[in-house]
Amino acid sequence: MTETIVMAADSGADSLHIDATGEVDGLPRTMCIGTFPFTTRGDAMTLSMSTVAAGDEELDKMTKEAIRVMSAGGMTFDEKTVRETLAKRLAEARGEPVPSTAAAKKEPEKPAIDIKKAAKVLDTKAVVAAVAGGDSYWYDTPEDAKFIRHFMELRRKAQAVGNLLVVGPSGAGKTEGLRRTAEAVKLPFYKLDCATITSEDKWIGHKEIDHEGTKFVLSEHLRWLEGVEYEPGILCYDEVNRVHPSRLNILLPILDGSQAVFVPDLGRLIRVHPETIIVATANIGTAFGGTFVMDRALRERFNFTLERDFPPAAEEVKVLTSATGIPADKAGVIVDIAVQTRKKWETGDLESPISTRTLKASAMLIASGMSILQAMEYTALPLYKSEGGTTSERAMVKLILTGKSKA
Numbered sequence: 001m002t003e004t005i006v007m008a009a010d011s012g013a014d015s016l017h018i019d020a021t022g023e024v025d026g027l028p029r030t031m032c033i034g035t036f037p038f039t040t041r042g043d044a045m046t047l048s049m050s051t052v053a054a055g056d057e058e059l060d061k062m063t064k065e066a067i068r069v070m071s072a073g074g075m076t077f078d079e080k081t082v083r084e085t086l087a088k089r090l091a092e093a094r095g096e097p098v099p100s101t102a103a104a105k106k107e108p109e110k111p112a113i114d115i116k117k118a119a120k121v122l123d124t125k126a127v128v129a130a131v132a133g134g135d136s137y138w139y140d141t142p143e144d145a146k147f148i149r150h151f152m153e154l155r156r157k158a159q160a161v162g163n164l165l166v167v168g169p170s171g172a173g174k175t176e177g178l179r180r181t182a183e184a185v186k187l188p189f190y191k192l193d194c195a196t197i198t199s200e201d202k203w204i205g206h207k208e209i210d211h212e213g214t215k216f217v218l219s220e221h222l223r224w225l226e227g228v229e230y231e232p233g234i235l236c237y238d239e240v241n242r243v244h245p246s247r248l249n250i251l252l253p254i255l256d257g258s259q260a261v262f263v264p265d266l267g268r269l270i271r272v273h274p275e276t277i278i279v280a281t282a283n284i285g286t287a288f289g290g291t292f293v294m295d296r297a298l299r300e301r302f303n304f305t306l307e308r309d310f311p312p313a314a315e316e317v318k319v320l321t322s323a324t325g326i327p328a329d330k331a332g333v334i335v336d337i338a339v340q341t342r343k344k345w346e347t348g349d350l351e352s353p354i355s356t357r358t359l360k361a362s363a364m365l366i367a368s369g370m371s372i373l374q375a376m377e378y379t380a381l382p383l384y385k386s387e388g389g390t391t392s393e394r395a396m397v398k399l400i401l402t403g404k405s406k407a
Contacts, residue, residue, distance in 0.1 A: 017034075148181050205265070324367045
């Protein structure tokens with residue numbers, strides 16, 4: 001039976017629209033649950049798992065209606081999962097910390113290792129030599145590389161109003177690919193980590209008091225856009241869907257034809273430099289925690305979209321050997337392990353795959369002399385839940401590791 005996923009299709013300032021996606025008679029189906037008003041509350045009243053169990057009137061109403069609609073429509077579901085998922089969507093809409101359904105996490109057990117023995121056999125020479133060689137091998141499909149360059153030319157030479165969104169799984173190289181392209185065309189690359197945006201002053205700026213009095217300090221973000229203090233280049237909103245939708249409205253006039261934002265404390269418009277190129281990355285999908293559904297108005301302002309996936313296996317081996325100095329045969333083994341987890345991710349058996357980013361960390365340890373199994377136990381394996389014992393995600397991945405690492 002496929003687990004029903006309840007998701008927020010859209011949220012306004014004080015209402016939340018809920019759809020449910022699941023199975024009816026073995027076939028996928030989406031049902032409209034309804035639109036529910038909600039109130040934003042203080043930190044002292046934010047959802048905890050005790051209120052998820054009972055006691056939140058708005059959550060009670062949403063859960064009751066969801067169960068009624070799904071039952072009437074013949075959809076298979078688990079009541080506890082429905083309520084917990086709705087609690088998370090409600091917390092996101094309120095801008096509150098998302099409640100965790102898991103018990104207090106235990107520190108992952110580290111594999112037994114003789115530190116004195118390991119110190120004698122581990123050697124970082126291969127990794128140091130690889131890093132000293134400068135920028136390592138990178139892979140982009142010829143079509144994607146051509147498209148990105150064409151987009152940049154449209155923006156800088158034709159002055160076209162347009163922004164690029166690169167989507168794909170976490171750790172697949174979305175940001176790194178953009179950085180490398182900027183380097184290739186000799187443009188500065190400015191990255192704004194959207195996960196750190198918690199208030200408007202992170203976008204706009206803030207007031208400071210010094211010996212001359214109070215002054216307003218323009219944010220680095222707007223100085224990058226303006227291209228006066230900094231050379232116009234590529235500004236990347238990294239993981240833009242990690243910002244709560246209510247804090248993204250300020251980007252709308254920056255991304256549309258206005259290409260400007262008003263700063264009240266300065267009493268003037270900050271205009272996007274004609275040669276500034278705006279791009280963003282996003283982890284799209286239910287597998288990525290801490291992300292929000294992108295508001296349609298914002299999504300449509302990224303009128304160019306590039307979907308990025310993990311490199312083909314042979315190319316990923318080249319990326320690892322070039323970046324870390326790992327032997328190609330061992331790189332091939334860990335890439336094969338990652339490919340197996342990606343297949344299970346695609347079928348819904350795993351919440352997330354082993355990424356290229358994680359493989360690089362594993363490859364550095366292997367290039368230093370660690371065994372494949374031991375390296376993966378320090379990098380990839382702790383990313384998977386151990387709840388469920390022999391049927392847990394961690395047990396499933398470990399089975400892949402032990403089978404492939406001994407092959």
